[in-house]
Amino acid sequence: MAFEHYVYSGTEKLRRGFTTGTCAALAAKAAALALLTGEEQASVSLMTPAGLEVDVELSRMELGESRATCGVLKDAGDDYDVTNGTEVISTVALIERGVEIDGGHGVGRVTKPGLDQPVGNAAINSGPRKMIAGEVMAVAEDLGYTGGFSVLVEIPDGAELAAKTFNPHIGIEGGISVLGTSGIVEPRSLKALMDSLEVEIHACAASGSKRLIVTPGNYGENFLATMGLPEGIPTVKCANFIGNTLDCIAREGFEEVLLVGHIGKMVKVAGGIMDTHSKVADCRCEIFAAHAAYCGASQEAIARIFDAATSDACLDILEECGLKEPVIERVIDAIQSRLEHRVDGAYGIGCVVFTNRTGSLGMSDEAKVLVENWRERA
DSSP states (O other): OOOOOOOOOOOEEOOOOEEEHHHHHHHHHHHHHHHOOOOOEEEEEOOTTTTTTEEEEEHHHEEEEEEEEEEEEEEOOOOOOOOTOOOEEHHHHHHEESSSEETTEEEEOOOOOOSSSOSBBSSBBBHHHHHEEEEEEEHHHHHHHHSSSEEEEETTTHHHHEEEESHHHHEEEEOBBBBBSSSOOOOOOOOHHHHHHHHHHHHHHTTTTEEEEEEESHHHHHHHHHOOOOOOOOEETTBBBBBHHHHHHTTTTTTTEEEEHHHHHHHHHHHSSSSSSSSTTTOOHHHHHHOOOOOOOOHHHHHHHHSSSSHHHHHHHHHHHHHHHHHHHHHHHHHHHHHHHHHTTTSEEEEEETTTTTEEEEOOHHHHHHHHHHHHHH
């Protein structure tokens, strides 16, 4: 049963897929059904958080007296995804209450702080955990079962696939992560994505607006809602293509641009990295360490920053050292300088930096002027 949901990027038709988290939830639902009904399942379906239904045939079905194991093959659609076609397996057993979720063979284990899950946990992110728990408890409710479930997620070739991902660098060892917020994989044809972005920016310019807000993705879009900016200013999501997006904006004649981004991407811009995909470059820790050293951090603190798994983990170390504010100030100044160098006077630009965990980290002086002027004009 092919997943027949498509999006258009420019004139190219691309097929969507579904995440490893959706696979784990599908397999867990099928296993719970088999265990509670005593009947082997051939297929299973669920509604993803994105509102798209996924209906698949099971790749394996093993029903025992006390547990059931089901497998689902990952379908990434037209995305460039190393996990496409891999099998995700969930084994479900009955327990007294609640839902316990863990990872087994091929699922990574968190070894550094600052990730979605605490150190020691399986690298099954909170989104998939919520999906898995929701699906098995819905089965329980339908069948009148009042107990709980344990769910073990495994990915047979996960350890081999992990070597092709960034997991070992950020502190996830032994396998891949089980990911997914919406449950759906959006196809990422890079050329098509950039073509589509250029069309979107052109449309914003054609509407007559001389102001534009740029953010890499959903995190920035959500943060924008907390900033109290005037309505009616168009917003585009540039993904990792920050430099190309700034160039395109210059060609379209915009006059004022605000770049709003998560520190994990924006700190790369401070180092002059204008394509922030991890496969292109990732010097987050090195950039934080350099600015921390300038601000007087000890050798021990610098070593910890170099070994940090995420930008949030770097911020935690800086907070402990009493250097968070001066380092963030320097990083924002560096981001602003890199942006101005890239746009070369074509328009005014400012930057706003935030983190999901604590909210706003600050904005450049140029951004403060832009925001104040926009509010006054409103």
